[in-house]
Amino acid sequence: xxxxxxxxxxxxxxxxxxxxxxxxxxxxxxxxxxxxxxxxxxxxxxxxxxxxxxxxxxxxxxxxxxxxxxxxxxxxxxxxxxxxxxxxxxxxxxxxxxxxxxxxxxxxxxxxxxxxxxxxxxxxxxxxxxxxxxxxxxxxxxxxxxxxxxxxxxxxxxxxxxxxxxxxxxxxxxxxxxxxxxxxxxxxxxxxxxxxxxxxxxxxxxxxxxxxxxxxxxxxxxxxxxxxxxxxxxxxxxxxxxxxxxxxxxxxxxxxxxxxxxxxxxxxxxxxxxxxxxxxxxxxxxxxxxxxxxxxxxxxxxxxxxxxxxxxxxxxxx
Amino acid sequence: xxxxxxxxxxxxxxxxxxxxxxxxxxxxxxxxxxxxxxxxxxxxxxxxxxxxxxxxxxxxxxxxxxxxxxxxxxxxxxxxxxxxxxxxxxxxxxxxxxxxxxxxxxxxxxxxxxxxxxxxxxxxxxxxxxxxxxxxxxxxxxxxxxxxxxxxxxxxxxxxxxxxxxxxxxxxxxxxxxxxxxxxxxxxxxxxxxxxxxxxxxxxxxxxxxxxxxxxxxxxxxxxxxxxxxxxxxxxxxxxxxxxxxxxxxxxxxxxxxxxxxxxxxx
Ligand SMILES: Nc1ncnc2c1ncn2[C@@H]1O[C@H](COP(=O)(O)OP(=O)(O)OP(=O)(O)O)[C@@H](O)[C@H]1O
Ligand SMILES: [Mg+2]
Numbered sequence: 001x002x003x004x005x006x007x008x009x010x011x012x013x014x015x016x017x018x019x020x021x022x023x024x025x026x027x028x029x030x031x032x033x034x035x036x037x038x039x040x041x042x043x044x045x046x047x048x049x050x051x052x053x054x055x056x057x058x059x060x061x062x063x064x065x066x067x068x069x070x071x072x073x074x075x076x077x078x079x080x081x082x083x084x085x086x087x088x089x090x091x092x093x094x095x096x097x098x099x100x101x102x103x104x105x106x107x108x109x110x111x112x113x114x115x116x117x118x119x120x121x122x123x124x125x126x127x128x129x130x131x132x133x134x135x136x137x138x139x140x141x142x143x144x145x146x147x148x149x150x151x152x153x154x155x156x157x158x159x160x161x162x163x164x165x166x167x168x169x170x171x172x173x174x175x176x177x178x179x180x181x182x183x184x185x186x187x188x189x190x191x192x193x194x195x196x197x198x199x200x201x202x203x204x205x206x207x208x209x210x211x212x213x214x215x216x217x218x219x220x221x222x223x224x225x226x227x228x229x230x231x232x233x234x235x236x237x238x239x240x241x242x243x244x245x246x247x248x249x250x251x252x253x254x255x256x257x258x259x260x261x262x263x264x265x266x267x268x269x270x271x272x273x274x275x276x277x278x279x280x281x282x283x284x285x286x287x288x289x290x291x292x293x294x295x296x297x298x299x300x301x302x303x304x305x306x307x308x309x310x311x312x313x314x315x316x317x318x
Numbered sequence: 319x320x321x322x323x324x325x326x327x328x329x330x331x332x333x334x335x336x337x338x339x340x341x342x343x344x345x346x347x348x349x350x351x352x353x354x355x356x357x358x359x360x361x362x363x364x365x366x367x368x369x370x371x372x373x374x375x376x377x378x379x380x381x382x383x384x385x386x387x388x389x390x391x392x393x394x395x396x397x398x399x400x401x402x403x404x405x406x407x408x409x410x411x412x413x414x415x416x417x418x419x420x421x422x423x424x425x426x427x428x429x430x431x432x433x434x435x436x437x438x439x440x441x442x443x444x445x446x447x448x449x450x451x452x453x454x455x456x457x458x459x460x461x462x463x464x465x466x467x468x469x470x471x472x473x474x475x476x477x478x479x480x481x482x483x484x485x486x487x488x489x490x491x492x493x494x495x496x497x498x499x500x501x502x503x504x505x506x507x508x509x510x511x512x513x514x515x516x517x518x519x520x521x522x523x524x525x526x527x528x529x530x531x532x533x534x535x536x537x538x539x540x541x542x543x544x545x546x547x548x549x550x551x552x553x554x555x556x557x558x559x560x561x562x563x564x565x566x567x568x569x570x571x572x573x574x575x576x577x578x579x580x581x582x583x584x585x
Binding site: 014051052053054055074075078079081083085087089090091092093094098102103105106107108150154 | 326328329332335336339340343344412413414416417418419420421422423424584585
């Protein structure tokens, strides 16, 4: 299996502050690879080192066969990479089409090729009718689509997408997922950061979770769920019963909670909500109905979000 | 094509062309007004004040005397505006260079492209003003009289290049756009007033006879001297010295600017 990116002991500090603290990862070619993590975890810093906007602090970073540390291969690396940045930095003074044409020239396309590429990409992101609009006149979601088109003008082997769907409505988001799947079919390698766990679960073949500059978990979404949480979660709204004043007394409720918790692989209690991580969901739900008849009980499959909250440890308490 | 300093000329030209595209949308409001600036000085000072400077300067009427220097000033202003406010906005507010840097473009390509554009703009103003002066010459003013005047565009390009580089150096050094107040009021305006455009500096009563010596250390003085020599003659070794002065400053800043920009942009 060909490797697109291999990072070894990758670090980056700003003054005394360590933003990326010695991470190792390997991204095979042709996959969609995710970077998850709370705000400030170091995702964008890592992305910026990958797309060569930021020098490698320490360690080694091999990108598509070129060593990035030292910066000598920046042009070669950047020629093969497309970037969709977290921040909107479209050229506000130009039209949508002009934005794409200008950037195409940076990848060495001539005038005719640049025009053709712009037309093709505008069609790809479904913005052909807005080709001659000023960027200023577009909605937020349209701007994101232009940013994505712009990231593709160099026909990249590797596309880095830093929170590409933040701020999009559900339709636009799903539309974008389709575009990303199209890209994968064309055998591009995708690197994605996102705060939407469902998105990561849907799109990423493999991912890492970062926290405070370090990688705290990595694997395939399904495997991570299996390793770090149980297959199902039972959520019990204890307050519902108590407010109705029909449930068991505080004391026996505590007993019920203790008994139910003992049935689970792991449990968490956040104020009036009890979360039970279980593999035998039906059984626990039945028992809960007996012990806490008035509580609202929900059985659902575990998600990446459960893993995320478990691992980064800053769940509902904060 | 690669220039020294690992500048990719094709990329620089793309940056230049992007600016041309922007200006093709906005030239009426963006380019035209600045063109009138030196023309107004020429008319106001040259014709107005000139009526009171009866004996002229060194055998020239007052308007003939100030015209070549104003040509230098117009090249300076065109290049300065572009390399200050416009570059600052693109770099810090629009985050455009961050976007460029995510493509194969490198910081030195971008800096050189912006330099080319600033010089183009300086040349556009300078040449437009040159054309106005040719008109005055046709109507009997002895403004452009030397055959060496064909080299005036070269001198304008040198002037614009030097001031674009000075502007870029300043732009790469500040973090707040308000600092340009100082740049314009305490740097460009004094240069405009005291570089020999409006009065000769070799007067023994001026600054104890040292006015020209002091001015020698400032950039616009040399541009004014060059323009005046090329337009009206006679040329001598001092003009060669001034040309060299400008070229040396350009050479130094061509090294300084990409470094400063990199320090500012890449972290
Ligand atoms: N240029 C910089 N100078 C100083 N500190 C920086 C710089 N860029 C990032 N940081 C710091 O590095 C840390 C990691 O930032 P980064 O942008 O990588 O986080 P992130 O994981 O992308 O977060 P988010 O989810 O909010 O986008 C943050 O604490 C941030 O303040
Ligand atoms: Mg980020």
